[in-house]
Amino acid sequence: MTDAPMKLTVVGAETPVWRKRLTSVVSHGLLIGASILMLYPLLWMLAASFRPENEIFTSASIIPTSWSLDAYFRGWHGLRTSFSVFFTNSFIVSIFSVIGNVFACSLAAFAFARLEFRGRRMWFALMLMTLMLPYQVTLIPQYVLFRQLGWVDTFLPLIVPKFLAADAFFIFLMVRFFRGIPRELDEAAMMDGAGPWRIYWKIMLPLSTPVLATAAIFTFIWTWDDFFGPLIYLNKMSDYTVMLGLRTFTDSTGMSDYGGLFAMSVLSIVPIFLFFLIFQRLLIEGIATTGMKR
Amino acid sequence: MTARSLDTGAPTGERAAAPSPWKRIWQQDAPGYLFLLPWFIGFFGLTLGPMISSLYLSFNHFDLLTPPRWAGVDNYVRMFTNDPKFAASMRVTMFFVVFSVPLKLAFALGVALLLNRGMKGLTLYRSLFYLPSLLGASVAIAILWRQIFAADGLVNKFLSIFGIIGPSWISNPNYSLWTLIVLSIWQFGSPMIIFLAGLRQIPQDMYEAASLDGASKWRQFWKITLPLLTPVVFFNAIIQTIEAFKSFTPAFIISGGTGNPINSTLFYTLYLYQEAFGFFRMGYASALAWVLLALVALFTAFSFLTSKYWVHYDD
Numbered sequence: 001m002t003d004a005p006m007k008l009t010v011v012g013a014e015t016p017v018w019r020k021r022l023t024s025v026v027s028h029g030l031l032i033g034a035s036i037l038m039l040y041p042l043l044w045m046l047a048a049s050f051r052p053e054n055e056i057f058t059s060a061s062i063i064p065t066s067w068s069l070d071a072y073f074r075g076w077h078g079l080r081t082s083f084s085v086f087f088t089n090s091f092i093v094s095i096f097s098v099i100g101n102v103f104a105c106s107l108a109a110f111a112f113a114r115l116e117f118r119g120r121r122m123w124f125a126l127m128l129m130t131l132m133l134p135y136q137v138t139l140i141p142q143y144v145l146f147r148q149l150g151w152v153d154t155f156l157p158l159i160v161p162k163f164l165a166a167d168a169f170f171i172f173l174m175v176r177f178f179r180g181i182p183r184e185l186d187e188a189a190m191m192d193g194a195g196p197w198r199i200y201w202k203i204m205l206p207l208s209t210p211v212l213a214t215a216a217i218f219t220f221i222w223t224w225d226d227f228f229g230p231l232i233y234l235n236k237m238s239d240y241t242v243m244l245g246l247r248t249f250t251d252s253t254g255m256s257d258y259g260g261l262f263a264m265s266v267l268s269i270v271p272i273f274l275f276f277l278i279f280q281r282l283l284i285e286g287i288a289t290t291g292m293k294r
Numbered sequence: 295m296t297a298r299s300l301d302t303g304a305p306t307g308e309r310a311a312a313p314s315p316w317k318r319i320w321q322q323d324a325p326g327y328l329f330l331l332p333w334f335i336g337f338f339g340l341t342l343g344p345m346i347s348s349l350y351l352s353f354n355h356f357d358l359l360t361p362p363r364w365a366g367v368d369n370y371v372r373m374f375t376n377d378p379k380f381a382a383s384m385r386v387t388m389f390f391v392v393f394s395v396p397l398k399l400a401f402a403l404g405v406a407l408l409l410n411r412g413m414k415g416l417t418l419y420r421s422l423f424y425l426p427s428l429l430g431a432s433v434a435i436a437i438l439w440r441q442i443f444a445a446d447g448l449v450n451k452f453l454s455i456f457g458i459i460g461p462s463w464i465s466n467p468n469y470s471l472w473t474l475i476v477l478s479i480w481q482f483g484s485p486m487i488i489f490l491a492g493l494r495q496i497p498q499d500m501y502e503a504a505s506l507d508g509a510s511k512w513r514q515f516w517k518i519t520l521p522l523l524t525p526v527v528f529f530n531a532i533i534q535t536i537e538a539f540k541s542f543t544p545a546f547i548i549s550g551g552t553g554n555p556i557n558s559t560l561f562y563t564l565y566l567y568q569e570a571f572g573f574f575r576m577g578y579a580s581a582l583a584w585v586l587l588a589l590v591a592l593f594t595a596f597s598f599l600t601s602k603y604w605v606h607y608d609d
Contacts, residue, residue, distance in 0.1 A: 117326030141344035164336025265434035
């Protein structure tokens with residue numbers, strides 16, 4: 001506000017320069033202090049993962065006195081099954097979830113945003129209502145269903161729902177984006193004889209890369225982070241995702257090998273952190289425009 | 295011409311004279327329903343169908359191995375009259391919601407206001423504050439939290455600088471839930487971003503006019519910023535409350551799946567998980583799920599009904 005040119009000069013209304021400087025220094029001080037306070041635990045965990053085991057609990061500093069990768073090697077093979085298996089599983093589940101979510105949700109979103117059919121409003125309203133639904137309400141029958149299909153101890157219960165657009169949030173996100181694309185483009189294509197599929201595939205999708213990328217990244221992160229789904233559907237250690245591996249670590253050796261536990265915890269958030277570094281602008285805009293939960 | 299089915303917003307009056315109804319359905323409605331096909335399968339097979347059968351199961355005893363046995367309202371009666379763990383989990387969840395959501399939103403709004411003063415480095419701060427939101431749901435962070443608040447953890451190390459010997463926050467029932475509330479507040483980044491977006495929508499000339507009239511910054515906040523921001527506050531409050539009701543992973547990891555000490559972190563979702571997958575009381579767990587749904591629905595309905603008294607919508 002203060003740097004906007006004043007059109008009218010009111011006597012005495014101009015804040016003195018020293019006061020502006022002071023407020024600026026105080027604000028930055030507060031923000032920097034808050035940032036350090038918030039990031040300290042993360043940096044401390046990172047430092048702890050590089051420390052010799054005996055130093056982890058004696059030091060609150062975020063700069064290790066000596067660096068060692070021991071904890072990473074110990075942690076990687078800290079359980080009966082190595083973390084390479086868990087990471088592979090997590091990547092498989094996350095990547096298929098991304099494909100399923102982007103494809104199925106964009107199909108549904110295209111129908112809601114661009115096609116005219118009877119019942120559209122009703123289905124759209126129902127879709128919005130599922131956004132509010134706590135997953136616990138469908139949890140047990142879904143479990144019974146997947147169990148009868150013989151899908152327990154496979155990745156299918158984690159992946160197939162994504163191909164059925166079960167996460168309505170992303171439909172909502174895409175509908176909002178699709179509606180912003182000028183209709184003239186569809187109409188022009190229609191004049192040239194393009195059907196709905198071609199319009200979806202050749203016009204909508206190519207023009208929607210920002211929202212598709214946002215949906216893909218969030219799906220990846222949320223699937224990667226997901227703990228509850230793997231917890232109930234995966235029982236064999238060879239099927240575990242990274243999050244389940246970490247949890248097993250805390251139950252067994254974790255109590256004695258904090259270094260290994262921290263090292264694996266750090267590795268488990270590396271993929272999320274990379275997405276954050278590369279795509280933070282996209283993520284933040286995605287949240288700002290749609291009000292995402294996390 | 296299937297392209298007819300595209301909603302062009304143009305008048306459809308010039309539709310060809312009475313083609314057979316089947317042909318019309320095919321041309322008009324089929325593309326929409328075909329595009330929605332995956333969602334329909336999901337909606338009926340994974341949402342609506344399971345909802346109905348979970349409602350049915352909530353009136354049964356069901357252990358997954360033998361067929362459900364009709365129980366009438368037994369599950370619900372037991373819940374409200376004879377289940378101390380249900381009562382405990384309800385208390386814990388309510389306490390968590392009531393304290394974590396307002397505090398988180400207050401932090402989010404406070405920092406957003408500070409950042410909105412046209413600070414240099416806005417994007418950097420915004421990203422830094424957002425990072426915990428993105429990582430917060432991870433098991434790794436819950437593990438870290440358990441360590442930070444342990445007897446020999448990071449928090450007590452800092453306190454010892456001032457000569458204070460802190461308790462083991464995690465294993466003390468007076469504090470254990472607070473560690474989870476702090477974890478939730480730590481993730482204020484995403485509501486903060488939504489507040490920032492909302493603050494940008496407020497026209498600057500309103501502030502200029504107000505300061506010409508001699509209104510103080512404080513008055514401007516209460517008379518302009520806050521009223522115009524109420525739709526965003528409302529939105530954030532609903533989303534965060536529903537999320538708080540559904541919170542599971544941190545409590546599970548920090549308490550090792552038990553909800554201890556003395557049920558002080560027994561989140562409702564954690565109790566439901568124990569009943570369903572620990573004791574295989576699937577009927578009872580379904581009843582718990584429906585009570586949760588009723589709770590969330592009541593809360594949402596209540597918010598929307600009261601919103602007209604405090605949420606300011608543009609005309």
